[in-house]
Amino acid sequence: MKTRQYSLFEDSPENEANQQPPTASQKQKKPENDEPQSSYSGRPAELSFDIEATGRSPISDSVVGISLCRETGKAFYVPIRHTASPNVSDALAILKDTLEDESIPKIGHNLKYDMLIVRQEGIHVKGTLYDTMLASYLLNPNKPGHSLEDVAIEYLMHKKNPFANVLGKRSSFSEVPLDEATRYAAEDAELAMELRNILFERLKTEDLERLYFDIEMPLIYILADMEEAGVKVDRKIIEELSKELDRELDVLQARIYAIAGETFNINSPKQLCKILFDGLGLKPLKKTKTGYSTGVDVLEELAKVHELPGEILNYRTLHKLKTTYADTLPRLINERTGRIHTSFNQTVTATGRLSSSDPNLQNIPVRGEWGTRIRESFIADDGCVLVSADYSQIELRILAHISGDPGLADAFKSDIDIHTKTAVELFGVPGSSVTGEMRRVAKIVNFGVIYGMSPYGLSEALGISPKEAGTYIDQYFKSHSGVRDYMKSTIETAKELGYVTTLLGRKRPIPEINNASANSRQQSERLAINTPIQGTAADLIKIAMINLWKRIREKKLKSRMVLQIHDELLVETPEGELEAIKELIKREMENALTLSVPLKVDIGWGKNWAEAH
DNA sequence: CACGTCAGC
DNA sequence: CGCTGACGTGG
Numbered sequence: 001m002k003t004r005q006y007s008l009f010e011d012s013p014e015n016e017a018n019q020q021p022p023t024a025s026q027k028q029k030k031p032e033n034d035e036p037q038s039s040y041s042g043r044p045a046e047l048s049f050d051i052e053a054t055g056r057s058p059i060s061d062s063v064v065g066i067s068l069c070r071e072t073g074k075a076f077y078v079p080i081r082h083t084a085s086p087n088v089s090d091a092l093a094i095l096k097d098t099l100e101d102e103s104i105p106k107i108g109h110n111l112k113y114d115m116l117i118v119r120q121e122g123i124h125v126k127g128t129l130y131d132t133m134l135a136s137y138l139l140n141p142n143k144p145g146h147s148l149e150d151v152a153i154e155y156l157m158h159k160k161n162p163f164a165n166v167l168g169k170r171s172s173f174s175e176v177p178l179d180e181a182t183r184y185a186a187e188d189a190e191l192a193m194e195l196r197n198i199l200f201e202r203l204k205t206e207d208l209e210r211l212y213f214d215i216e217m218p219l220i221y222i223l224a225d226m227e228e229a230g231v232k233v234d235r236k237i238i239e240e241l242s243k244e245l246d247r248e249l250d251v252l253q254a255r256i257y258a259i260a261g262e263t264f265n266i267n268s269p270k271q272l273c274k275i276l277f278d279g280l281g282l283k284p285l286k287k288t289k290t291g292y293s294t295g296v297d298v299l300e301e302l303a304k305v306h307e308l309p310g311e312i313l314n315y316r317t318l319h320k321l322k323t324t325y326a327d328t329l330p331r332l333i334n335e336r337t338g339r340i341h342t343s344f345n346q347t348v349t350a351t352g353r354l355s356s357s358d359p360n361l362q363n364i365p366v367r368g369e370w371g372t373r374i375r376e377s378f379i380a381d382d383g384c385v386l387v388s389a390d391y392s393q394i395e396l397r398i399l400a401h402i403s404g405d406p407g408l409a410d411a412f413k414s415d416i417d418i419h420t421k422t423a424v425e426l427f428g429v430p431g432s433s434v435t436g437e438m439r440r441v442a443k444i445v446n447f448g449v450i451y452g453m454s455p456y457g458l459s460e461a462l463g464i465s466p467k468e469a470g471t472y473i474d475q476y477f478k479s480h481s482g483v484r485d486y487m488k489s490t491i492e493t494a495k496e497l498g499y500v501t502t503l504l505g506r507k508r509p510i511p512e513i514n515n516a517s518a519n520s521r522q523q524s525e526r527l528a529i530n531t532p533i534q535g536t537a538a539d540l541i542k543i544a545m546i547n548l549w550k551r552i553r554e555k556k557l558k559s560r561m562v563l564q565i566h567d568e569l570l571v572e573t574p575e576g577e578l579e580a581i582k583e584l585i586k587r588e589m590e591n592a593l594t595l596s597v598p599l600k601v602d603i604g605w606g607k608n609w610a611e612a613h
Numbered sequence: 614c615a616c617g618t619c620a621g622c
Numbered sequence: 623c624g625c626t627g628a629c630g631t632g633g
Contacts, residue, residue: 265630265631267618267629267630267631268630268631268632269616269617269618269631270617270631270632271631288616288617289616289617290615290616290617293617293618294617294618295617295618295619296618296619316618316619317619319629319630320618320619320620320628320629321620323628323629323630324619324620324627324628324629325620328628328629348626348627349625349626350625351624351625351626353622353625353626354626355625355626355627356626356627357626357627357628358627359627359628360620360621360626360627360628362620362621362622362626362627363619363620363621363622363626363627363628364620364621365620365621366620366621367620367621371620390622395622395624444623447623447624448623448624449623450623450624451623451624451625452623452624453623453624454623455623456623457623457624458623459623460623461623469623526623526624527624529624530623530624530625531624531625533624534622534624534625537622538625565621565622566621566622566625566626567622568622614632614633615631615632615633616630616631616632616633617629617630617631618628618629618630619627619628619629620626620627620628620629621625621626621627622624622625622626
């Protein structure tokens, strides 16, 4: 192999140095000793890299170039597939050894993205990952964005990159002239290298190192696998569903126009207000910032006195399902894989949950006949089944653990129906006399507890007066003083420290907790109460995912996780592995953490997601 | 791009 | 009352 077949293009704008690139022959040599290599003669001690690609979707886009940095002040750009530029067809092949070397730590900003892009070139990045985007997120999950630019501005007082809009009118990075591309791209790898030093030092002082290395870093690999795997959607089923919804919507539309006596845009809340409140003279029950509300609560109430609001609600439901799911999902089936590949975002939520986007597969409908129909289109590959495993009452169990409330803990230890138990306490009747309505109220109160309920909020949810809601809250805390004490002390801690933490030490700053405004303060108090509960549940399922993934590898099973929906894992498994994987999933999920109350996981399976549930 | 609305946990 | 993302409307 020729040693200097390609040239690495220098370099960041402020650095004129033109160092020798590592040559292919040198790269294949093992270092003479285990000392970190700071010279360019051997393997890098660690490597910062950043992929430039044709677009933002790592499953369907491909590599244009890669920038590399092994010490601050010196960065390189290797063009791979630029139009009208010297390209290096085997540059990636030469880098493969380094990127796959487990002993070389990798530094980057949003490494999951870069990992997925190079996987298409047959490169499987391995080793310790220093992801500066994740580090920034753990240091402040309230931050609205963690782009390299955002983070560099905050921590390096970095000025905006003058080449930031290097794309301009060009359709892809591959169109960018090499000199511009180099100055733009090389800087990114170098920025990540500089940020690593600062952010990981800060992680240590903030006691977030274990959360990073034990949970978030291993999860990068798992989420990359899940995104790469995708989930199979039956195009025929979903497209047929769309047609059916279309026909149904036509019927509803005609009916609505007939009742209203005129045509209008049903999807426009503004036009709907005119029809409802001006035309029919119905009473507006609630206001929004800009006018009268036509939300579901209002329309349900109005449906008692007129036939139109009910039809509007039907129309809205079907329209939502059609436009958001039935029409959209088939378009997102990847041509190459025949599957849908979501993005699992690890640095978005303030509590530590994941989010899913493009498409969001964490809000696929589940209720109602149409919800079932949509989930029936999510299917297992040939010879496989889908296994759905979800935690039962995970947040209330976590509340029982962290509050130490005996009543709550006992309920879970004896596996009692928690909503019925709460109904018994609220209404002072024996369990056998609890009606459906009483249980419904109790369920909403239990949710309210987790959300840091206020009399106002609970009253809205129950459709009663804040005063009545207040008596439910009082009644609840009479039975659960442990929960009341926990909430009081959590708020006190938040006021002192300015942040709250989860069981695994994840932190969320609560900046407004001492705000002069009572509204803002009370809002902060609810965040302080909810975040440790929701955030610990997020920690817990992340641990379960890591442990399950390791066990699947150890046992060389073919099963693969495909979706995580906050308290549920969806696994695609060859039929022959079904019994084994059910056992494994249940064990790893129920034992992810040892709490003072047992964790319970319900498992189902089937050829599609509806059956599995 | 803000807003209202609604799908999920 | 907590946490999200996507759609259509209308400026």
